[in-house]
Every structure is written in structure tokens, then in C-alpha cells.
Amino acid sequence: MGVSAAEVRAKINEPSVFRSVQRRLFNYAGWGLCALTFLMLGGAMVWILEMVFVRGAGAINWSVLSTVTLGVGGGLLNAIEGTLVLALGGLILSVPPGIAAGIYLSEYEGGWLAPLLRFMSDVLVGVPSIVVGYFGYVTMVVGLGWQFSTAAGSIALAIISVPYITRTSEVAFRGVPRTLREAGFGLGCTPGTVIMRICMPMAMPSILTGVLLALAISVGETAPLIYTAGWSTYMWTGHLTQEPIGYLTYAIWSFITQPFATAHQLAYAAALLVTLFVLIISVIARIVTYRRSGWGQHA
Amino acid sequence: MSFKRLIAPIASLVGGALLVIIAFLGIYAWPAVKFNGLGFVTKDNWNLGSLYGNPIMRHGQLILPGAAYGILFLIVGTLLSTLIAVLLAVPLGVGSAIFLADGVPPALRTWLSFFVEMLAAVPSVVFGLWGYAAVIPLLNHTMFPWMAKHLAFIPFFAGATGSGYGLLTSGFVLTLMIVPLITATMRDALVNQPRGLREAALALGATRFETMWSVILPSTRRVLIASGILATGRALGETMAVLMVGGGALNYLPQNIYAPITTMAAFIVSQLDSAMEDPTGMAVRSLAEVALVLCVISVIVNGAARLLLYFSGYERMGGGGWA
Structure with missing residues (x-):
């Protein structure tokens, strides 16, 4: 048919x-x-x-912010101080190699090292934070005999945050117009001078955004610190090794499972402080990013 | 000395960290690798042995009497919770990415995306706290009994609903932790597809959703796969949240979807204290082997995703900067 x-x-x-x-x-x-x-x-x-x-x-008040932990009660001053010390220590260790790697990936793309470094940095982002923490326990806390300490905790945090600084630095240096570099070379500058004196100031706001994100990640991390920094209810005495140090995320994890109302209050207060800090930093970082790249676009 | 020569060693510290982690975990775990053999990943038996017994020699290693280390239950717990999370996160992430890319005005898109992607900024211990204090009571009293009663025809949905700590709860919390990664990456990829594709489809008379679903979305296939793998990697290694809502099963395979589980990452945190009691150190070394296995799995998973992204031309992950 x-x-x-x-x-x-x-x-x-x-x-x-x-x-x-x-x-x-x-x-x-x-x-x-x-x-x-x-x-x-x-x-x-x-x-x-x-x-x-x-x-x-409901849990936070002035005495929580101004006194140290006593057993499962008291305040969080020791933990607030410890979080800041550990995070800043992590930044001091992670910012120089992170920015150096960012420069290398952006400026020296040819050759075998840059693609390899970029790949390893990207894979390092995915290494679980507890693995970094256990590595710190095995090598520093036990191997080097540092015990639970500020140094071990800060180094663990630095390993966690360095790939983020690397990535934002690379993007920041790539964003510097080519003509600026050419002008620098035209005036007879060495590559070092062009990168450090011309590109670096231009890239600085974006690099700072990355540093802020790394700070937020450091403040919010728990797993890499449990077996490197330990926990302490005392204020930090300035020792880098042989002395454990407290931090806020430990208070959240450890105190919420205690059968005491005072412990729960501390856990909620610590959660508020950590979340507030992380959110504020993220908002600042996002606003800086938009200011530079134009609203509605993404860095 | 050239500037390049000067910064190369400092820059190499970033890659060096990865190698050093794998190398030292490997060296430290080596006696355990030799002692445990293949049974480490095929047996369900994590037993520190008699802590008060005299250490004995076995297979050339000093161990406590009765000690054995098999982590099959950890591998199963890790894989199942990750599977649930990815199965839930992919549709959620793709749906919300489509909505953000084409369902809202661009001015609003910026802020709505930011709000949802803030989920990625919430620390994992806060997710754990939320799961522990807010989600588990609801699941335990309302949702799980309802599911066990009305969805019992689905395999593994029937049976005792336990305490609210367990596989499905971990899967829910993990979903929310990994979904921003998929949303941010996919939204970026959808927005950045060539305008011509969309215009051609619309000109043929396709509706806006048909354009999105049948034309734009398929063209981002590789990005979707890569972001799904990255999200898988993150779920595999997530520690604190699973530790707080997983229920901490030991030497026990889940019988239904509500059963308690432990993942490799959570197990390392929960067991190191007791492992330190072992005077022969074999327990701590076996935990290092757990960390090593987890590390190798994450490196493979993340490496695969990155290579896929490099080759798809979508080299750098965009989105919220948290990727």
C-alpha cells in the first residue's frame, strides 16, 4: 500500500x-x-x-567570649584564640608557596613543570582533610616528637589551603593585561621586576580574595586538627611544639554529644562564631570578585 | 639566577605536599600492609586483639594476640553513602543549575546562586551539628517510620528504622555538602554555552525548557560527568558530618537503608584513640593503611575528573571559587 x-x-x-x-x-x-x-x-x-x-x-554572651573553657562549661576564649593562631599560622606557611605556584603556572606555562604542578595542586584539593590530619599525626606529632601542637596543626591547615591560594593567584596573574608586561620589558625590566613590581600590585586584590577564602577554610576545618593540634582549655603560651591548643570546631564536635546543657550551649555558641566568620569572609570575597569582574560575571 | 629558577622550588612545595603525604603514609603503613595482606579489604573484622595480652610474632610482625584488621564494612559504608549522595545530588544540582541559568533574570541569578552556593562554605562540622541536632530527630520520629511503612516495596527500605543515625541520614547530609559543586559548575557551563545553540533551537520552535533540556544540557555532558566525579571524591573523604550522623557501625554491614554505617574517613577519627592503646603500634599503622587507601582512591577519582575537564576544554572549574 x-x-x-x-x-x-x-x-x-x-x-x-x-x-x-x-x-x-x-x-x-x-x-x-x-x-x-x-x-x-x-x-x-x-x-x-x-x-x-x-x-x-541563645547560647552566646559576653562571658562565653571572655573566659576560658572549664571542663564542659565556662567560655570559649581559649578556642577563639587557638582558631586564630592556627589559621594565621597556616596562612603564613601557605601564602608564599601558593603565590609562587600561582606565578609559575601563569607566567611559565611552557615546559613540563607547570602542567604537572597544576595537576598535583588540583588533586591535592581533593585529598580528604582527615588524610592530611593523619599524615600530620604520623610525621610531626609522633615522628618528630612535636606532640599535639600549634606547629603540627598549622602545617596541616597550610597543606589544606595552599591549593586554593595557588588557583586564585594563577587566575589573578592571568588577569593582568599582556601590554603591561610588554611595557615593562620594553623599559628593560627583568622578568623578576615585571612580575613582582608590575603584575603583583595589579593582581593583589584577587590574591587577597584567595587568601581570605583560605582563611575561611582554615577556620572551618576540624578533621585535620583533631590529631595534630589536640585540644586545650588553657590560653596559648606561645610554644609552637609540645603544647596542644584549642579551636572552635573541636568545641562544636565534641561538646554537642556531651550530656550537659552547658556543653550544648558552648557547641552552639562555637557554631555561631565559626559560621558567622566564614559567611562574612565569603561575602567579602564574593563582593571583591564581582567588583573586579563586573556584576553578573564570575571570576 | 633567573627569577624562574628562584620561584620554581617554592612553587614545587605545592606538588611536593601531595607526594610527601602519599610517601610517608605508605612508609608508615607498610608493616600493616604486609601483615594484613589482601584480607584488609575483603574481611569484616577490625579487632585490636587482647590489649592485656603479651604481644606475639605473626608473619614477622609483633602484634597483640587475636588482632586482625579487615575494613570491608568501611569500604561498603563509604561507597553506599557516597552512592546515595551522588544519586540525589546530580538531579538536584542539574535542576537548580538549569533554574539559575535560565529560569531567573540575570540580575537575580547572581544573588540566588550565591545563596545556594554558600552551602559549600558551611563548615562540615556545622553540617554535622545540623544533622545531629535538627535533622535526625525529624527523620527518626517522622520520616523514617513513614518510609518504612509506605515505601517498603522498594528493596532495603523495609525493616527496622533504627535511631535515625545511619546510611540514609549520612547520604542526605553528604548530598547537601556536594551539591553546590555540581550546581556552580553546571550553571557556569550552561550560561557559557554558545548563544547560537540556544537561538537555533528557539528558532526551530522549541520551548525554552526544550532548548535547555534537549540542546544546551547535552552539550555540557562532559562537564556534568567531571563535576559528578569531583563531587564523588568529596563525598568519599568527608569526615566530620558522617562521623556525627553515621551511627558508627563496627564490623557490621548495613542490612537496610536506615542502618548505622561508618566511612573510612570517620573511622580514622573515631578509632585513633583506642588504636593508640595498642603497644605494638600495629593498630595505628593499620589506621594509616585506611588513610592510605582513602588517599589513593581520592587521588584516582580527582585525577580522572581533572583530566576529563582539561580535555573537555573547560580547564578551570568556575563557580563559587570553592570547587
């Missing part, structure tokens, strides 16, 4: 109510489901923030 071309054409052109409704339904259902997934994520974010801020606000 033959079918003429005209019949086929008529069939195709025949308006199909069913098909049209079906397509419209698919369109609405698709957007609806996508909006639903977005609302689920947004809802989870709101729920987390609500829990942290409401319970944290």
Missing part, C-alpha cells in the same frame, strides 16, 4: 492538540521541577542558618 508524499505532508501539518498540550506540559513540569530543586537547596540553607543563628544567639 503506497502512501503519497502529499498524505505525509498533510499528516505532519495536521495540528495535533495532543502533541501541543504534551509539549506545554513538559515545559511547565520541567521548569516546576527545576524550581523545586532550587527551593530544596535554598530551604536547606535557610534551615541550617536558622538553626545556627537562633540556637547560637
Whole structure:
């Protein structure tokens, strides 16, 4: 039985109510489901923030901020100080190699070292933080005999945060216009002078964004510190080794499972402090990024 | 000396850190690797032995009597919780990425994306606290009993719902921790597809969602796979949140989706204290072997994802900067 071309054409052109409704339904259902997934994520974010801020606000007061931990009560001054000491120590160790690696990846792309370094840096981001912590325990706490200490904790944090600084530094140096470098070389500058005196000031705001992100990550980390920094209810005495140091995330993890109301209060207060700090830094970093790249775009 | 020569050694510290971690964990774990053999990953038996017994020699290693180290239950717990998280996170991430890329005005997109991607900035211990204090009571009293009753026809959904700590809870929390990575990467990839693709599809009469679903989304396939693998890597190594909501199973394979589990990462934290009690040190070395296995898995997973991204031309992960 033959079918003429005209019949086929008529069939195709025949308006199909069913098909049209079906397509419209698919369109609405698709957007609806996508909006639903977005609302689920947004809802989870709101729920987390609500829990942290409401319970944290009920738990925090001046004495929490101004006294040290006593058993499962007291305050968090020792932990606040310890978090800052560990995070700053981590930054001091991670910023120079991170920026150096960023410069190398951006300025010396030819050759075998740059692709290899970039790959290893990207893989290092994915190494679980507890693995870094256990590495620190095996090598520094036990191997070098440092015991739980500020130095071991800071080095662990530095390893965690250095790939982030590397990446943002590389992007920052790539963002410096080529003509500036050419102008520098045209004036007879050495590569070192061009990079350090011309590119570095231009790239500095973006590099600082990366450093801020690294700071936020350091403040929020727990797993790499548990078996490197230990825990202490005393204020830091300035020793780099042989002396454990407290930090806020430990208080969250350890105190919430204690059967005491005072311990729970400390855990919620610590969660509020950590979350607030991390969120503020992220907002600042994001605003700096947008200022530089134009609103609506991404660095 | 040239500037390049000057900074190369400092820059190499970044890559060196990765090699040093693998090398030292390997050296430290080597006696345990020799002692445990292949049984380490095939047996369900983590036993420190008699802590008060006299150490004995076996296979040339000094160990406590009765000591054995098999981590099959950890591998199963890690893989299953990661599987649940990825199965939930991929549709959530792709859906929200489509919504953010084309469902909202560009001015609003910036802020809505930022809000959702802030999930990536929340520290994992805060996720753990949220799971422990807010999610588990709800799951335990309401959702799990309902699921066990009405979804019992699905395999592994029936049976005792336990205490709320367990596989599914870990999967839920992990989902939220890894989904921003997928959302941010996919949103970037969707927005940056060539305009011509979209215009061609719209000109053919496709609706906006058909354009997105049948034309734009398939063209970002490689980015989706790579970001899914990266998210898998993150879920595999997540520690604190799983430690706080996983339930801490020992030598026990989950019988249903509510059962308690432990992952390799969480196990290292929870067991080091007791492992230190072993005077022969074999327990601590076996934990180092757990860390080594976890590290090697993450390196393989992340390396594969990065290579895929390099070759897809989408070299640097974009998004929130947390990737």
C-alpha cells in the first residue's frame, strides 16, 4: 500500500492538540521541577542558618567570649584564640608557596613543570582533610616528637589551603593585561621586576580574595586538627611544639554529644562564631570578585 | 639566577605536599600492609586483639594476640553513602543549575546562586551539628517510620528504622555538602554555552525548557560527568558530618537503608584513640593503611575528573571559587 508524499505532508501539518498540550506540559513540569530543586537547596540553607543563628544567639554572651573553657562549661576564649593562631599560622606557611605556584603556572606555562604542578595542586584539593590530619599525626606529632601542637596543626591547615591560594593567584596573574608586561620589558625590566613590581600590585586584590577564602577554610576545618593540634582549655603560651591548643570546631564536635546543657550551649555558641566568620569572609570575597569582574560575571 | 629558577622550588612545595603525604603514609603503613595482606579489604573484622595480652610474632610482625584488621564494612559504608549522595545530588544540582541559568533574570541569578552556593562554605562540622541536632530527630520520629511503612516495596527500605543515625541520614547530609559543586559548575557551563545553540533551537520552535533540556544540557555532558566525579571524591573523604550522623557501625554491614554505617574517613577519627592503646603500634599503622587507601582512591577519582575537564576544554572549574 503506497502512501503519497502529499498524505505525509498533510499528516505532519495536521495540528495535533495532543502533541501541543504534551509539549506545554513538559515545559511547565520541567521548569516546576527545576524550581523545586532550587527551593530544596535554598530551604536547606535557610534551615541550617536558622538553626545556627537562633540556637547560637541563645547560647552566646559576653562571658562565653571572655573566659576560658572549664571542663564542659565556662567560655570559649581559649578556642577563639587557638582558631586564630592556627589559621594565621597556616596562612603564613601557605601564602608564599601558593603565590609562587600561582606565578609559575601563569607566567611559565611552557615546559613540563607547570602542567604537572597544576595537576598535583588540583588533586591535592581533593585529598580528604582527615588524610592530611593523619599524615600530620604520623610525621610531626609522633615522628618528630612535636606532640599535639600549634606547629603540627598549622602545617596541616597550610597543606589544606595552599591549593586554593595557588588557583586564585594563577587566575589573578592571568588577569593582568599582556601590554603591561610588554611595557615593562620594553623599559628593560627583568622578568623578576615585571612580575613582582608590575603584575603583583595589579593582581593583589584577587590574591587577597584567595587568601581570605583560605582563611575561611582554615577556620572551618576540624578533621585535620583533631590529631595534630589536640585540644586545650588553657590560653596559648606561645610554644609552637609540645603544647596542644584549642579551636572552635573541636568545641562544636565534641561538646554537642556531651550530656550537659552547658556543653550544648558552648557547641552552639562555637557554631555561631565559626559560621558567622566564614559567611562574612565569603561575602567579602564574593563582593571583591564581582567588583573586579563586573556584576553578573564570575571570576 | 633567573627569577624562574628562584620561584620554581617554592612553587614545587605545592606538588611536593601531595607526594610527601602519599610517601610517608605508605612508609608508615607498610608493616600493616604486609601483615594484613589482601584480607584488609575483603574481611569484616577490625579487632585490636587482647590489649592485656603479651604481644606475639605473626608473619614477622609483633602484634597483640587475636588482632586482625579487615575494613570491608568501611569500604561498603563509604561507597553506599557516597552512592546515595551522588544519586540525589546530580538531579538536584542539574535542576537548580538549569533554574539559575535560565529560569531567573540575570540580575537575580547572581544573588540566588550565591545563596545556594554558600552551602559549600558551611563548615562540615556545622553540617554535622545540623544533622545531629535538627535533622535526625525529624527523620527518626517522622520520616523514617513513614518510609518504612509506605515505601517498603522498594528493596532495603523495609525493616527496622533504627535511631535515625545511619546510611540514609549520612547520604542526605553528604548530598547537601556536594551539591553546590555540581550546581556552580553546571550553571557556569550552561550560561557559557554558545548563544547560537540556544537561538537555533528557539528558532526551530522549541520551548525554552526544550532548548535547555534537549540542546544546551547535552552539550555540557562532559562537564556534568567531571563535576559528578569531583563531587564523588568529596563525598568519599568527608569526615566530620558522617562521623556525627553515621551511627558508627563496627564490623557490621548495613542490612537496610536506615542502618548505622561508618566511612573510612570517620573511622580514622573515631578509632585513633583506642588504636593508640595498642603497644605494638600495629593498630595505628593499620589506621594509616585506611588513610592510605582513602588517599589513593581520592587521588584516582580527582585525577580522572581533572583530566576529563582539561580535555573537555573547560580547564578551570568556575563557580563559587570553592570547587
